Amino acid sequence: MDNLENITASFLKLLSDPLRLSIINYLKDNPSSISQIQENFDLSQSYVSHQLKKLFTAGIIEYVRDGKNKIAHIKNEKIHKLIRIIKSYVIHLEKEKIQNIANLEDQESIEDFGNFF
Numbered sequence: 001m002d003n004l005e006n007i008t009a010s011f012l013k014l015l016s017d018p019l020r021l022s023i024i025n026y027l028k029d030n031p032s033s034i035s036q037i038q039e040n041f042d043l044s045q046s047y048v049s050h051q052l053k054k055l056f057t058a059g060i061i062e063y064v065r066d067g068k069n070k071i072a073h074i075k076n077e078k079i080h081k082l083i084r085i086i087k088s089y090v091i092h093l094e095k096e097k098i099q100n101i102a103n104l105e106d107q108e109s110i111e112d113f114g115n116f117f
Contacts, residue, residue, distance in 0.1 A: 014054060014055070014058050014060075015083070015086070017051075019041070019043075019051060020051055020054065020055060021083065023037060023041070023048075023052070024055070024060060024061075024074065024079060024080075024083065025080075025083075026040060026041075027061060027072060027073055027074050028074060028077075028080055031064075031071050031072065031073035032071065032072060033066075033069040033071055033072070034048055034049055034052060034070070034072070035069075037052070037072065052072055055072075056072075059075055059076075060075060060076075060079055061073065061075055062075040
């Protein structure tokens with residue numbers, strides 16, 4: 001497998017976690033310290049730190065010092081556009097699934113079951 005595919009797969013795996021997506025979304029308008037994120041999501045400090053470390057290592061967030069606190073914020077706002085594109089594609093796929101089910105229902109009406117009822 002090509003190195004770019006491995007890196008891309010790792011990046012998508014990082015985004016596949018609902019909490020990390022929620023943190024990215026939260027940080028969009030709320031640059032925050034670890035304790036603020038911890039309070040907002042009602043999670044342990046160690047768990048939040050672990051998730052933020054993954055986002056930092058991937059280059060999604062960065063920190064700015066504010067006195068004794070490190071404030072996490074989104075490093076590049078394009079991540080939000082990427083997530084919107086992915087969500088839009090997922091919605092498209094789900095709509096196709098629903099349409100396929102509706103088409104099946106149209107083909108197999110209750111009348112097709114004859115004496116079943």
